[in-house]
Amino acid sequence: MNKEKVNIELLGESLEALSSSLQWLKQSVDRCASIVKKSEFTDPYDFEALEALTARFARTVDILTGKVYRSIDKVEMNNGKTLIEVIEFLEKTGVVSSFQQTKRLKELRNDIVHEYQQDDLNELFRSIYKSSPLLMEDAEKAIKYASALVNKFREQEDVS
Numbered sequence: 001m002n003k004e005k006v007n008i009e010l011l012g013e014s015l016e017a018l019s020s021s022l023q024w025l026k027q028s029v030d031r032c033a034s035i036v037k038k039s040e041f042t043d044p045y046d047f048e049a050l051e052a053l054t055a056r057f058a059r060t061v062d063i064l065t066g067k068v069y070r071s072i073d074k075v076e077m078n079n080g081k082t083l084i085e086v087i088e089f090l091e092k093t094g095v096v097s098s099f100q101q102t103k104r105l106k107e108l109r110n111d112i113v114h115e116y117q118q119d120d121l122n123e124l125f126r127s128i129y130k131s132s133p134l135l136m137e138d139a140e141k142a143i144k145y146a147s148a149l150v151n152k153f154r155e156q157e158d159v160s
Helices: 003-032 044-075 083-093 099-113 118-159
Strands: none
Touching (some): 003 044, 003 118, 044 083, 044 099
């Protein structure tokens, strides 16, 4: 199997993972819509829903940036060496809304994973909820763009 085909296969697998993760994230965002309007999150069921949103947000950021963006970069043969270079390239193509916004999504993900904001979880939950629409929008753009790449490759392969 040649390198291009391997990269396309990895991109296809990454797209499936992102689509699934995005579906779960949307479900959590919908579930938390009324919860985030509260001044504090003291109800255990609310806290559990917000924890699920937090985990799904972090997972979606990881799949989007670590798998899908990197796979697009490999397929496009841009050869970005760092995630910053990959995101800058994808910003130029319109797949990423804004480098700064993507950086903020990664920072929130790091806050979640490394538990930097344990002292103010209410603020962290609100930030995640408010940032979720941007994450979902960029994930949808990436799915559309990457799907077109995969389909183009498969069409060329069928002609060959």
